[in-house]
Amino acid sequence: xxxxxxxxxxxKIIKDACEPAAPSPEFQSRLNNLVSSEAGRxxxxxxxxxxxxxxxxxxxxxxxxLILLSLVLWYQPSGQSPLVIPEPxxxxxSTPTPETTPSTEPTSGPSPTxxxxxxxxxxxxxxxxxxxxxxxxxxxxxxxxAPPEREVYSILVTLSNIRVYRESDEADGExxxxxxxxxxxxxxxxxxxxxxxxxxxxxxxxxxxYYTQIRMDITEVEAVVEGEEEVIFPSEVLKTAGEFExxxxxxxxxxxxxxxxxxxxxxxxxxxxxxxxxKLIVTxxx
Amino acid sequence: xxxxxxxNNIEGNIEQELSERLRxxxxxxxxxxFTSYFRQVYSVIFHAVGRNRPVAEDITQDTFLSATxxxxxxxxxxxxxxxxxxxxxxxxxxxxxxLERERRHETRNLEPSTGNQYELPDDSAPLxxxxxxxxxxxxxxxxxxxxxxHYREVLIYKYVEEMPVKQISQIMGxxxxxxxxxxTRARNILKSELDKVNEG
Numbered sequence: 284x285x286x287x288x289x290x291x292x293x294x295k296i297i298k299d300a301c302e303p304a305a306p307s308p309e310f311q312s313r314l315n316n317l318v319s320s321e322a323g324r325x326x327x328x329x330x331x332x333x334x335x336x337x338x339x340x341x342x343x344x345x346x347x348x349l350i351l352l353s354l355v356l357w358y359q360p361s362g363q364s365p366l367v368i369p370e371p372x373x374x375x376x377s378t379p380t381p382e383t384t385p386s387t388e389p390t391s392g393p394s395p396t397x398x399x400x401x402x403x404x405x406x407x408x409x410x411x412x413x414x415x416x417x418x419x420x421x422x423x424x425x426x427x428x429a430p431p432e433r434e435v436y437s438i439l440v441t442l443s444n445i446r447v448y449r450e451s452d453e454a455d456g457e458x459x460x461x462x463x464x465x466x467x468x469x470x471x472x473x474x475x476x477x478x479x480x481x482x483x484x485x486x487x488x489x490x491x492x493y494y495t496q497i498r499m500d501i502t503e504v505e506a507v508v509e510g511e512e513e514v515i516f517p518s519e520v521l522k523t524a525g526e527f528e529x530x531x532x533x534x535x536x537x538x539x540x541x542x543x544x545x546x547x548x549x550x551x552x553x554x555x556x557x558x559x560x561x562k563l564i565v566t567x568x569x
Numbered sequence: 570x571x572x573x574x575x576x577n578n579i580e581g582n583i584e585q586e587l588s589e590r591l592r593x594x595x596x597x598x599x600x601x602x603f604t605s606y607f608r609q610v611y612s613v614i615f616h617a618v619g620r621n622r623p624v625a626e627d628i629t630q631d632t633f634l635s636a637t638x639x640x641x642x643x644x645x646x647x648x649x650x651x652x653x654x655x656x657x658x659x660x661x662x663x664x665x666x667x668l669e670r671e672r673r674h675e676t677r678n679l680e681p682s683t684g685n686q687y688e689l690p691d692d693s694a695p696l697x698x699x700x701x702x703x704x705x706x707x708x709x710x711x712x713x714x715x716x717x718x719h720y721r722e723v724l725i726y727k728y729v730e731e732m733p734v735k736q737i738s739q740i741m742g743x744x745x746x747x748x749x750x751x752x753t754r755a756r757n758i759l760k761s762e763l764d765k766v767n768e769g
Contacts, residue, residue, distance in 0.1 A: 293728070293756065294728045296705070296709055297709070297713075297724055297725075297728040297729060298728060298729055299705070299706055299709070300705075300706045300709035300710045300713060301612075301616045301710075301713075301725060301728075301729045302706075303608070303609075303612045304611065304612040304615040304616065304620070304625070305608070305612075306607070306608065306611045306626070306629070307626075310626050311607065311608075314603070314607070314629065314630055314633060315603060315607075317630065317633075317634065318599060318600055318603045318633050318634070318637060319600055321596075321599075321634055321637040321638070322596040322597050322599050322600050322637050323596075323597075434746075436743075436744055436746045436747035436750050437743045437744055437747035439742075439743070441666070466663070467663060467666055469659070469662060469742070470742065471742050471743050471744065471747070473743075473744045473747065474738070474742050474743050474744045474747070502666070503666075507743075507747050507750055507751070
């Protein structure tokens with residue numbers, strides 16, 4: 284019987300079971316033609332027509348939804364607010380890494396320096412020995428460190444259906460929700476942190492105007508934690524208030540800065556919870 | 570020896586040239602990418618989706634068309650083949666997510682990997698004699714088919730494609746430690762599936 288603990292034998296077993304599969308010649312030929320045709324199409328660049336219809340093309344500005352996955356801060360114990368939504372600022376992203384798509388390789392840029400939060404609890408002096416008076420007792424103060432971190436190997440987040448809310452141009456009018464990304468996209472918070480990369484989830488041309496809300500469906504979060512099997516969290520809707528403008532011919536960028544360490548919460552009962560801590564950074568239109 | 574070295578140099582040069590052309594946004598380079606890697610990519614996808622030929626064809630097509638559209642985003646930080654497989658990985662993950670959504674709606678098990686690609690082995694013979702016959706591959710293939718797709722994928726990259734952990738990490742978008750943990754779990758679960766056959 285093959286020894287499955289033997290790496291070499293195990294490797295051979297898998298290799299033998301997965302011999303190279305031959306595609307059908309018809310499929311190969313069909314796909315070859317398709318790829319050639321697509322490549323030809325994408326090689327031809329047509330100039331923009333500035334006189335195009337405003338309803339369709341006026342919003343030449345791209346609303347690029349970038350998820351910038353931030354550096355992991357020190358893990359904080361439970362009790363953190365699930366959503367940190369500061370006022371949007373126009374300051375550029377501090378991490379100068381180039382953009383990448385989910386389907387491309389990460390950059391090899393320098394890892395941003397993680398910020399270090401001060402250590403959990405300062406030591407406290409014990410109370411002085413009380414004087415011996417009637418109706419008093421002894422107060423003893425103890426301190427302890429927070430429990431040691433558990434290593435988190437990956438936090439794979441799957442988002443879908445990213446929508447933004449456009450305010451009406453009229454004072455009393457009703458706005459509308461516009462879908463920017465429909466198909467699910469995934470990213471690993473730990474992977475992006477360790478490699479110092481950004482990941483583009485998608486981009487779209489949308490109508491010019493004033494926008495005030497963003498919503499995204501977190502369809503699945505899968506975490507690999509030291510000492511645990513994979514932990515899978517239920518889906519939820521992430522709602523973020525954030526104001527930004529889309530102007531003709533300009534680009535507005537939305538950066539979602541996830542705090543991976545704060546987002547994964549270890550409870551006292553040894554359970555793991557995912558409570559996303561996200562900061563929105565808006566740049567543009569520019 | 571000299572011939573092998575020359576072949577390696579040539580392959581390395583072709584890959585480098587392809588990488589350069591992709592970095593320059595040359596959509597035509599995807600045609601050469603197709604010529605060089607189509608069969609390999611198809612084979613990986615075929616095994617990753619549990620040897621389901623129609624699904625493998627769909628995903629392979631999506632992968633190369635997606636590569637054509639996103640060639641401008643190629644930064645050259647990984648090999649073109651790794652880049653292609655990372656696109657394929659996302660397409661495979663999308664496929665299984667769609668399946669899961671459908672399964673939840675229809676409350677049916679739609680896992681394609683346990684489908685109708687092969688027959689069940691003969692349970693009357695003890696495992697060790699079965700493993701010594703050509704049915705070994707069938708048994709292992711079935712056990713692989715029972716794994717969750719990301720376990721199957723990581724085993725293929727590691728043992729069939731013989732990739733280092735770092736390259737697998739680039740393809741699957743997980744940290745190297747996560748990949749190592751995934752590999753350990755995948756091996757354990759596969760062994761457990763094979764043991765089930767043994768207990769028969």
